[in-house]
Amino acid sequence: MADISQELLSEIRKTFETELKKDRRFHVLLKRARDGTGSYVHANSYARLIGRALSKAIKANVSAGVLPQGRLYLELAQQIITPMLKEGHGLTTEYIKLVQDSINKEAKIGLASQIPEFNIDRAAGFVKKASAAESYDDVKWIFEDDAYLQNFFEAEVDEAIQQNADVQWRAGSSPKIIRIYHEGTKYCPWCAQLAGTYDYPCDRIVYAKHRDCHCTVDYQVGKFRQDAHTKKIVYRGDIEKISTDSGLSEKEQQLLARMRLSRR
Numbered sequence: 001m002a003d004i005s006q007e008l009l010s011e012i013r014k015t016f017e018t019e020l021k022k023d024r025r026f027h028v029l030l031k032r033a034r035d036g037t038g039s040y041v042h043a044n045s046y047a048r049l050i051g052r053a054l055s056k057a058i059k060a061n062v063s064a065g066v067l068p069q070g071r072l073y074l075e076l077a078q079q080i081i082t083p084m085l086k087e088g089h090g091l092t093t094e095y096i097k098l099v100q101d102s103i104n105k106e107a108k109i110g111l112a113s114q115i116p117e118f119n120i121d122r123a124a125g126f127v128k129k130a131s132a133a134e135s136y137d138d139v140k141w142i143f144e145d146d147a148y149l150q151n152f153f154e155a156e157v158d159e160a161i162q163q164n165a166d167v168q169w170r171a172g173s174s175p176k177i178i179r180i181y182h183e184g185t186k187y188c189p190w191c192a193q194l195a196g197t198y199d200y201p202c203d204r205i206v207y208a209k210h211r212d213c214h215c216t217v218d219y220q221v222g223k224f225r226q227d228a229h230t231k232k233i234v235y236r237g238d239i240e241k242i243s244t245d246s247g248l249s250e251k252e253q254q255l256l257a258r259m260r261l262s263r264r
């Protein structure tokens with residue numbers, strides 16, 4: 001299987017790089033981070049572009065027709081998917097480092113930026129899922145719906161926020177976690193209800209994502225970086241009115257009310 005895996009991997013990598021290079025947003029986001037004006041919301045957008053490009057690259061090069069017996073065997077999946085998840089992780093964390101370094105510099109924090117390691121368990125879980133069916137046609141939806149890979153890299157951004165907020169909190173700062181609900185997608189009362197600013201450490205639910213959830217989490221420490229783009233996309237609807245059918249239990253709502261500092 002060595003031959004086909006090498007060939008597939010290099011084709012996937014080629015399409016992945018082409019997809020990113022031709023995407024104007026990719027360059028705009030990268031420039032922001034390099035200029036020192038990138039935020040975690042930008043890192044989240046960047047992570048989504050990576051997930052989308054990787055989904056496209058796999059869709060374009062992998063099909064039942066090119067796979068032995070029309071099946072994506074676990075071993076082959078480990079040879080072609082895992083290295084690409086690592087590559088996406090490398091790009092995402094490179095971006096995170098640029099953002100976090102500039103936040104630390106601006107807030108005059110003398111701590112090193114925390115960069116999440118490649119999450120081997122999550123990668124293994126993804127690869128296992130992708131190779132679970134006897135026929136590739138029965139599992140290819142995992143790549144056809146690019147939300148899965150987008151969420152994979154978005155989770156690294158959220159992980160970085162938690163890690164950095166945590167070291168800063170331990171060092172005596174008072175970081176705040178901000179969960180932002182974005183307009184433009186199907187209205188989600190659960191997420192609209194969760195939007196707000198919380199003191200770190202806060203309950204895990206503040207970071208929780210459902211499938212195809214693209215809420216972003218940001219954090220502030222020291223002087224907050226006001227971002228015009230972030231402000232514009234924060235949901236400003238009448239959140240309170242719908243809180244009863246948000247899908248959160250009464251206990252969760254009470255917990256949130258206690259933790260929440262403000263609505264944005």
Ligand SMILES: [Zn+2]
Nearest residue numbers: 191213214215
């Ligand atoms: Zn959401």
